[in-house]
Amino acid sequence: MTQTRIAAVADIHMGEDLRGHFRPKLHGIEHRADVLLVGGDLTRHGTVAEGRVVADELRDLPIPVIAVLGNHDYHSDAEQAITSIMRDAGVTVLDDEATVMSLNGATLGVVGGKGFGGGFAGKCASEFGEPETKAFVRHTRQIADRWRQALHGLDTDHRIVLSHYSPVKDTLMGEPTEIYPFLGSYLLAEAADEEGADLIVHGHAHLGTEKGLTPGGIQVRNVAVPVIGSAYTVYCMNGA
Amino acid sequence: MDAPHYVAARVQRALAEDERTVELGIRVDVRGSQIFLRGRVSAPERRLLIEDVAREAAPGLSVHNEITLVEVREPGEEEHL
Ligand SMILES: [Fe+2]
Ligand SMILES: [Fe+2]
Numbered sequence: 001m002t003q004t005r006i007a008a009v010a011d012i013h014m015g016e017d018l019r020g021h022f023r024p025k026l027h028g029i030e031h032r033a034d035v036l037l038v039g040g041d042l043t044r045h046g047t048v049a050e051g052r053v054v055a056d057e058l059r060d061l062p063i064p065v066i067a068v069l070g071n072h073d074y075h076s077d078a079e080q081a082i083t084s085i086m087r088d089a090g091v092t093v094l095d096d097e098a099t100v101m102s103l104n105g106a107t108l109g110v111v112g113g114k115g116f117g118g119g120f121a122g123k124c125a126s127e128f129g130e131p132e133t134k135a136f137v138r139h140t141r142q143i144a145d146r147w148r149q150a151l152h153g154l155d156t157d158h159r160i161v162l163s164h165y166s167p168v169k170d171t172l173m174g175e176p177t178e179i180y181p182f183l184g185s186y187l188l189a190e191a192a193d194e195e196g197a198d199l200i201v202h203g204h205a206h207l208g209t210e211k212g213l214t215p216g217g218i219q220v221r222n223v224a225v226p227v228i229g230s231a232y233t234v235y236c237m238n239g240a
Numbered sequence: 241m242d243a244p245h246y247v248a249a250r251v252q253r254a255l256a257e258d259e260r261t262v263e264l265g266i267r268v269d270v271r272g273s274q275i276f277l278r279g280r281v282s283a284p285e286r287r288l289l290i291e292d293v294a295r296e297a298a299p300g301l302s303v304h305n306e307i308t309l310v311e312v313r314e315p316g317e318e319e320h321l
Contacts (some may be wrong), residue, residue, distance in 0.1 A: 206265035226280040234318035
């Protein structure tokens with residue numbers, strides 16, 4: 001039976017001080033995986049210079065690379081420039097949209113974006129009160145709506161959601177509960193549960209835990225480097 | 241002297257906002273005149289910078305740097321979903 005092998009990592013937080021440190025760890029990745037997903041926080045300060053370091057680390061890999069940005073990549077208001085630099089290096093950067101590819105005779109659809117916070121059902125913010133609060137929650141809701149649409153349009157053998165923020169609490173275990181609303185939102189999980197997906201990959205929660213599940217039963221994996229302790233982890237999905 | 245609560249908050253904020261660190265994943269605990277820093281970073285220089293920034297944000301307190309380095313190993317066994 002054919003398998004689709006997904007390599008995933010997040011929070012590589014490259015800077016000039018780490019130039020050349022990550023790429024060697026990817027050596028031979030084509031023997032272990034068919035595609036590499038990178039779940040945001042590519043940089044530390046979100047500068048163009050750091051974006052170039054990331055692009056150089058990921059350039060010309062023998063397998064396709066799909067990435068989303070993280071909150072750190074927005075810090076210097078250079079997210080557009082970083083996106084362009086990454087795309088010029090051959091990386092598919094998803095901004096609340098889908099990409100489709102054929103791997104080993106099976107089709108894979110990836111819907112990706114950075115996601116956002118707000119918290120988890122029963123303990124979350126809502127679109128009520130001051131404009132600042134409404135804008136915060138609305139941002140997440142609009143992202144979830146775009147993911148729902150993108151997933152709806154996918155007719156592939158496998159479907160994966162690539163995020164920076166977490167869709168569930170499970171993978172935040174180890175983080176202080178007080179900051180959960182800044183680490184993710186259940187709205188992201190809800191969108192995936194409604195449309196269906198095989199896997200949700202995220203990062204952002206450096207102190208969190210690798211494995212979780214959405215209320216609808218979709219596997220969730222937190223692949224932040226400090227969590228997985230390696231350059232990437234590989235998840236295998238059975239063929240169509 | 242500031243309450244430990246505020247000292248911890250000030251250090252945490254400095255670590256997040258100081259351009260030298262921009263670290264959001266470090267736990268800061270203040271016990272009496274001691275500050276404990278805990279978390280994981282990917283380079284030894286970053287570990288030391290965090291200590292510097294914490295010391296500047298809380299002068300006079302002794303800083304215990306318990307931050308560990310993330311060892312980025314070769315990928316392990318693949319998981320079958
Ligand atoms: Fe991060
Ligand atoms: Fe993050």
